[in-house]
Amino acid sequence: MAKRDLINITDLSTEEVDEMLDLADRITAEPEKYQDACAHKKLATLFYEPSTRTRLSFESAMYKLGGNVIGFSDANSTSVSKGESVHDTMKVISCFADIIAVRHPKEGAAYVAAHSCDIPVINAGDGSHFHPSQTLADLLTIRREKGRLDSIKIGFCGDLKFGRTVHSLIDALLRYENVEFWLISPEELTLPGYIKEKMTGAGAVWHETRSLEDSIPELDVLYMTRVQKERFFNEEDYIRLKNTYVLDREKLSAAPEDMIVMHPLPRVNEIEVSVDDDPRAKYFEQVKNGKDVRKALILTLLKWKED
């Protein structure tokens, strides 16, 4: 049977996404039922760049499924520092593990990884390109909070150029009916042209704006993002842009009562801490949802069958 990878969220059909979200719901409802589902299986977490929540979320998910974890969180302590290619590293690690989650600063590294070995590979973030497991967490959060994935008015705010979670979530939502997009960013950090072309090609309605205040009353979901220091070649540009959008209680007061605020985290200052107590703030729920949906993802790619 051919192996499955998850490099981009569109590697999964909408039916497969829905099934995975359903499985995550069942896991949340009855976690003990799945506690040995990955017994004697190993997940390799290969993180070529720093990550806290994604790596720990994958590792926690695997341990909760009764499996084990190997890997590295700093490429400098491995053969990579000696110049080993992604291809060779994956060939070697695939001899020791059953499934790989890889994060790499270069775009397309996960694609190379998937084509280098015969075990399932999950893209845990490749540069500013894709981050599909975060997308599953985002979709699960929207579905749990709004009860649907179609007919959503969603605003993406902040760094839309380098924000890989934004790119993956747009890819996913384009496949649902009547989703309307607000793209709120400074001119220097607008969404890449190829994604706008995809949106237009899919017939989606989208608005590009600089104003969070003007957009917020229209939204069902506000997806805030961090301006990512590590993606800038020039620190001056980062400093100039990092405070462009800060969500505070005053701005949130103009939002609908049932709008939800999401953020892939970590945040720097783009959401004031005072917003955390607002019932619309759902970013910590996203983290919880991320763990269970990653369990569902691991089980699906390992072709685990439910009794």
Place this chain on the structure above:
Amino acid sequence: MNVDGVNTGIVLDHIHAGKSMVIYKLLGLDRLDCTVAVIQNVKSAKYGRKDIIKIDKIIDLDFDAIGFVDPNITVNIVKEGKLARKSHVSLPDELTDVLRCRNPRCITSSETDLPQRFKLVDPEKRLYRCVYCDAMASEKHLF
């Protein structure tokens, strides 16, 4: 102006006027040890002006590369003075090592042994997408 005919070899005909040197470089014709004639701005009933390349030897050709530069090119294989085969090329769905990804964040920028692979996304604009990073590329991204 007279240019000798090919006895056994290849004639690339109907090349868009001015593109013969692109083909010449892309196919590595400068590295061949046989005679290669590049004839530019030839009068053509069909295209007004065209270029022609004559290669005095039968070599393996990258039809994808030729089709990418100009899908109207005709490839004529000549054996012992007679036309043995006439082929038409087309804009290829995939390209390998014809275009180079210029995205400094692409994995191919640091792992330079990887093949440079692209997929066609817009035949009208002749736009391709890097299979690794999705960056768009066109003729100005030729190797």
